[in-house]
Amino acid sequence: QKEVEQNSGPLSVPEGAIASLNCTYSDRVSQSFFWYRQYSGKSPELIMSIYSNGDKEDGRFTAQLNKASQYVSLLIRDSQPSDSATYLCAVNPDLGAGTALIFGKGTTLSVSS
Amino acid sequence: EPEVTQTPSHQVTQMGQEVILRCVPISNHLYFYWYRQILGQKVEFLVSFYNNEISEKSEIFDDQFSVERPDGSNFTLKIRSTKLEDSAMYFCASNGGQTISGNTIYFGEGSWLTVV
Numbered sequence: 001q002k003e004v005e006q007n008s009g010p011l012s013v014p015e016g017a018i019a020s021l022n023c024t025y026s027d028r029v030s031q032s033f034f035w036y037r038q039y040s041g042k043s044p045e046l047i048m049s050i051y052s053n054g055d056k057e058d059g060r061f062t063a064q065l066n067k068a069s070q071y072v073s074l075l076i077r078d079s080q081p082s083d084s085a086t087y088l089c090a091v092n093p094d095l096g097a098g099t100a101l102i103f104g105k106g107t108t109l110s111v112s113s
Numbered sequence: 114e115p116e117v118t119q120t121p122s123h124q125v126t127q128m129g130q131e132v133i134l135r136c137v138p139i140s141n142h143l144y145f146y147w148y149r150q151i152l153g154q155k156v157e158f159l160v161s162f163y164n165n166e167i168s169e170k171s172e173i174f175d176d177q178f179s180v181e182r183p184d185g186s187n188f189t190l191k192i193r194s195t196k197l198e199d200s201a202m203y204f205c206a207s208n209g210g211q212t213i214s215g216n217t218i219y220f221g222e223g224s225w226l227t228v229v
Contacts, residue, residue, distance in 0.1 A: 034218075044204070045220075099169070
């Protein structure tokens, strides 16, 4: 069974610090990876996608992918209290367009001011 | 910015009743999905729909569930005889699907279903 694993947290960081969120996945052929942010009672909101090994930066967010280790991470620089949310890692398990994503349980991040 | 819209935002229904949740996906998208999230649990895939038919479904999507695209814009999820354990947030989502880099799923705001 294809699995996406995340530490549920909570991960607590002070305002201005770097938050590091990690995710591993079981299916080696997975090709695309996504980070969503979900505030309590709200829908998942896409933060970043990554398809190639290495780093991808977008503002304060950096996604890192290592397919050999089946590992994807999200770094949030200069963390703000508004970043406090649950971060969902999602994986597209095959090459097909439109394939449903598999989600991890999410990591809850708490940024204290 | 285009968005996925869902109705109702919240519905309370009696056990055994039928429920229809409605969605309007992003207009030029090709793939449509229903996911659910039981309170405190992870987002779970139910079903995907492409070219007017189900393309993929999970074990959760049993005979009590059905999906339909009755016209060019709406996408519906029907639960025939609701159970207490169907209480969850149901998310509709859509995907343009043209290329791997466009293979991004966008979610609606969700329909919170409470079965009593």
